[in-house]
Amino acid sequence: MNQAYDISHFLAGMMLVASFALIYQERLLAVLRTFALQAVVLALAVAWQAWVQDRPHLFVTAVLALGLKGVVIPIALHRMIFRLGIHRDVEQVVGAGLTMLIGLGLTALSLLLILKATAAAPSLAREGLAIALAIVLLGLLMMITRRNAVTQIIGFMSMENGLILGSTGARGMPFVVEISVAFSVLIALFVFAVFVFRIRERFDSVDVSELDRVRGDRQ
Amino acid sequence: MSFWVYAVIVLPFASAAILVVLPGYRLGALFNVAASFATLLAGLNLLRLEHAVGDYLIVDDVNIVFIVLNTLVGFTAAWFSASYIGHEIETGRITPLSVRFYHAMYQAMMGAMHLALLADNIGLLWVGLELATLITVVMVGLYRTPEAIEAAWKYFILGSVGISLAFFGTILAYLAGQAALGEGLPAMSWHLLHANADRLDVALLNLAFVFLLIGYGTKVGLAPLHAWLPDAHSEGPTPISAVLSGLLLNVALYALLRFKMLIAANPLAMRPGPILIVMGLVSLIFAALMLYQRRDIKRLFAYSSIEHMGLITFAFGMGGPLANFAGLLHMTMHSLTKSGIFFAVGHVAQAKGTQRIADIRGLSVTHPGLAIGLGLGVLAIAGLPPFGVFMSEFLILTTTFARAPWLALLPALGLLLAFGALLLRLQGMLFGAPNMPAHPVKASSFPLIAHLALVLIAGLYLPDALIAWFQRAAELLG
Numbered sequence: 001m002n003q004a005y006d007i008s009h010f011l012a013g014m015m016l017v018a019s020f021a022l023i024y025q026e027r028l029l030a031v032l033r034t035f036a037l038q039a040v041v042l043a044l045a046v047a048w049q050a051w052v053q054d055r056p057h058l059f060v061t062a063v064l065a066l067g068l069k070g071v072v073i074p075i076a077l078h079r080m081i082f083r084l085g086i087h088r089d090v091e092q093v094v095g096a097g098l099t100m101l102i103g104l105g106l107t108a109l110s111l112l113l114i115l116k117a118t119a120a121a122p123s124l125a126r127e128g129l130a131i132a133l134a135i136v137l138l139g140l141l142m143m144i145t146r147r148n149a150v151t152q153i154i155g156f157m158s159m160e161n162g163l164i165l166g167s168t169g170a171r172g173m174p175f176v177v178e179i180s181v182a183f184s185v186l187i188a189l190f191v192f193a194v195f196v197f198r199i200r201e202r203f204d205s206v207d208v209s210e211l212d213r214v215r216g217d218r219q
Numbered sequence: 220m221s222f223w224v225y226a227v228i229v230l231p232f233a234s235a236a237i238l239v240v241l242p243g244y245r246l247g248a249l250f251n252v253a254a255s256f257a258t259l260l261a262g263l264n265l266l267r268l269e270h271a272v273g274d275y276l277i278v279d280d281v282n283i284v285f286i287v288l289n290t291l292v293g294f295t296a297a298w299f300s301a302s303y304i305g306h307e308i309e310t311g312r313i314t315p316l317s318v319r320f321y322h323a324m325y326q327a328m329m330g331a332m333h334l335a336l337l338a339d340n341i342g343l344l345w346v347g348l349e350l351a352t353l354i355t356v357v358m359v360g361l362y363r364t365p366e367a368i369e370a371a372w373k374y375f376i377l378g379s380v381g382i383s384l385a386f387f388g389t390i391l392a393y394l395a396g397q398a399a400l401g402e403g404l405p406a407m408s409w410h411l412l413h414a415n416a417d418r419l420d421v422a423l424l425n426l427a428f429v430f431l432l433i434g435y436g437t438k439v440g441l442a443p444l445h446a447w448l449p450d451a452h453s454e455g456p457t458p459i460s461a462v463l464s465g466l467l468l469n470v471a472l473y474a475l476l477r478f479k480m481l482i483a484a485n486p487l488a489m490r491p492g493p494i495l496i497v498m499g500l501v502s503l504i505f506a507a508l509m510l511y512q513r514r515d516i517k518r519l520f521a522y523s524s525i526e527h528m529g530l531i532t533f534a535f536g537m538g539g540p541l542a543n544f545a546g547l548l549h550m551t552m553h554s555l556t557k558s559g560i561f562f563a564v565g566h567v568a569q570a571k572g573t574q575r576i577a578d579i580r581g582l583s584v585t586h587p588g589l590a591i592g593l594g595l596g597v598l599a600i601a602g603l604p605p606f607g608v609f610m611s612e613f614l615i616l617t618t619t620f621a622r623a624p625w626l627a628l629l630p631a632l633g634l635l636l637a638f639g640a641l642l643l644r645l646q647g648m649l650f651g652a653p654n655m656p657a658h659p660v661k662a663s664s665f666p667l668i669a670h671l672a673l674v675l676i677a678g679l680y681l682p683d684a685l686i687a688w689f690q691r692a693a694e695l696l697g
Binding site: 113116117132139140143156160163167170172173174 | 340342372376379380383384386387390391393394397401402403404406407422423425426
């Protein structure tokens, strides 16, 4: 049983490291690659859970994570980035050091919060859940600190990675939910695609700060 | 599980599929109204059902209130939309193709909301609400103006943050149930969780409620998580603003209430009341102050929605049969009145060709009928008798006063502030010299009249059956 703990914690930890890398990475293509890496690790983590918990249908979620978030979406975004001609773009992350510190704080917070609240729960679920929450919060942080529409999308999907990790770690959580998560990712992609193209259409840029000039009550 | 329960969910989705392939926007609009009417009939049929619990769905007194309200406003808003959308095509704001898309999305959104309302499985509840939100995001961006895209983007980002936190809360709630009900489906079934509430894991339940409160609270539009709401209301098509304010906020509140019932049924868990009271009051007073600075008519009423959702949350936070009764009544009255106001605002925007309050002058001269409709709607939402909103606000304040006299001062202050702001703006729009070209109004005024009439009748006389029904729901809410 110890092996099960070690491997699932190792994989969850790798996802967390990828989340930190996403926060400070400035080059657009590198962000995309880091996200793809996180999705692949997620697929491995979910597959491992499917094996350990003996719930074969979780393999479907693993395959979805690998195929969709590890391959299809990164390739689609990659193409989009090249077509928009922003592949060389360097997005200055404002206060990278401070953001990392906040990220560390959030991770510590989620560990404290979950480990304290789940004292009675089986331990495999506890640590997995704590790391999942940390990944969700780091994704949130990324969405807040980034100004570029593409990196905000990646922040959102990284958050979804955390959610899937958390829901597969919860033993026996019904399959309905996993389908729904995968489904929501599909819908999310659809929505994103629409937005990115529309934003492109209007501003010749995917920088969200362009949108800020129309904020608030029209004068 | 009765046939009608499935019909309420399946009818809208099936209609959405048909609307995708139906050519011509006039035919699509007619079909949209017909489908909404059929759903309304199916929803009314649920009234004959007492209680029903299936594997994934549940019908009890609490959600019947929401379903009937949802199908009713869904029908009147579809009626309004049918007469409204033609004008939008004529002025070239949208193409016939995107109208076809719009009608299909409208039905899919209704179906998703009904799924959320009838779900017994807390995962399914989340799926329904998430789906409805994503669809409204697309609808808000329908006009493709920079403002609309910005509003939809903001709505999307904040909405998805909310929905992610709510999902995490759902996982935690499942884990809390796992301790008592074992692995698998039972631990996600709301009625089983509720029946075994005292055996749930308390620490996990508390944590789950906090996440769900922030997650679903974002969708209710509670301050400080409300930033998406005014933009989404002001930039989307007006029928969607009416549905957002009148229905989607309620559905999100309903999700929150389900979990409030869970946590209230566990004697060891934290009391949800104080948090709800504080969030409700902050939203109420903040939104009332914000009303004074609004320049856009739809943003004005969007802030008014935040104010009223705050008051409703406050009432449910107070808890107890009487405050819950008042909260449910106020929610119903607010839905009817606010969607009615948005219908009137849609007329005004088409008549004047603008949403800027400063450019809307002298409606009473150019469009007397419309001025009366808008005026009555605003007086009703501001809480003047004899409208139903007055009665529900009065009930909320008196029950609070009976239990905590000092606490009652805060909502009273908020309501007075909002009252002043709304009358100030209304006076400017109705009276004075007309200053803009005025076009005749083509959209149907039936939905507006129907809503105002319902709110007026409710203010004068509530049938005993309705009162008994609300009381049962209020008892259940704890």
